[in-house]
Amino acid sequence: MGIPEPVGRQSDVAYLPAAGHHVVLGTAGTGKTVMAMLRALYLSDPGVAGSGRTLLVTYNNALVSYLKHFAGETDRLHIRTYGRFARGFLHHHGAMKGQAIASSPSRRRLIRSALRAVSSKYAAHKFFERDPGWFEDEIAWISGMGLRTWEAYEVVDRLGRRTPLSVSLRKVVWEITEEYRLQRAATGHAYDWHDMAAAVRDHQAADDGPRMYRHVIIDEGQDLSPEEIRSLAEVVDPEGSVTFFGDYAQQIYGQGMSWRACGLKVARVEMFKDNYRNSTAIAEFAIALSELPFFGRTDELVPPVAPRSKGSLPTLVACADRAQEIAVVRSTAQQLGQVGTVAVLGRTWADVDEACAGLAVRRIDKDQKFRWDYAPGVYCTTYHSAKGLEFDTVLMPFCSEDTVPLPEVVKALGLDDADERESKLLYVGITRAKSDLVITYSGTKTRLLPEGDGLYAEVQP
């Protein structure tokens, strides 16, 4: 399977000038990843005027493997996750001593410890009883925005959270952030995954040698933080370019930030609206979901144009219990996996493993080196790790009222924020399907899915 020929505005984007910054927004399936690849190949081609060493950054290792399958890496073209790029950059600058990056469990432990330390200085207050996940999320947001002082945090517009925080509580969050950073430094970790971008920027600012890359292309850019995007723009040669591809309908970490927050001077913003992936029936179901009140709005959403190929309606299977859902997943996956690619997508790895128990599956796990080859068969992964990928059939089990939104997320972030994030995850899952989509649930289905005549077929096993 090769890279498709660009059509219409796609060609404009793939072969934009090799200087200046460009932003390309488009809904699911409009060819952003394909154009990101073509642009990367173009800008790294020694025969092209202004070409040079190019970095194509994407979201996770599954996507890196997917991109490498089509584009391949050379000395002039690097395909990396942001984390791998930042580690390499900091290593090159001698700033990756020992266990420099706090792992996610260490970070969690340290934030909990910082929360306890700060709360002990105050009278008892229900704010400190919030789920620690809320504090983890807020500290990640602060790092992602590149807020380095209380003064900056005090006045910033807190996008991506529906319930505002008073200034006095913000001050407490800031104290917890500082305490966490102190405790982390004391354990020998200079960074966590969220604040490496600030370190990259600091080291780049102190280095007046040649920049590491002539061009950077960012795929799935909506889930990189502004600080990460700024850091990428700063490692680019002043004569070079940054091209940002993103879809704000698929922003799954709730940061509520747009490329505009990064301060990029952009020569041109392009919009992709034609969906080349999903059948009409699947696209209409996804569009209906994105129009529900839970979904949240940003100025950056591109209105999609439904594709032309019809296809069958998404199927919602009403099951008696989870065991019956698993049986439906198994028989459908076994049958359709013989002729095409089938993905079993779950909200958590525990759900994925439960749904796929005893089934011969290929696990798309970001920690294991998954190699993409497009062979027919059954694949399994989480909604998060499925981002950017596509399959002939997508099976989404456990979409019941009591499991979606995920109760842990509701506990950590409150119902409104949880609804918005979980809707976007469902949207990502649904839009991975090219021709067939099967959603199962037990009891009552989640209210985050759209209702409507002709949108889906409801069946019983």
Ligand SMILES: Nc1ncnc2c1ncn2[C@@H]1O[C@H](COP(=O)(O)OP(=O)(O)OP(=O)(O)O)[C@@H](O)[C@H]1O
């Ligand atoms: N010009 C084209 N002609 C034919 N097929 C195309 C064209 N452009 C893209 N496609 C196909 O459309 C599908 C979606 O493309 P791609 O994955 O690049 O979309 P995307 O915008 O990155 O989607 P998402 O954001 O949902 O991951 C792929 O199968 C791709 O090969």
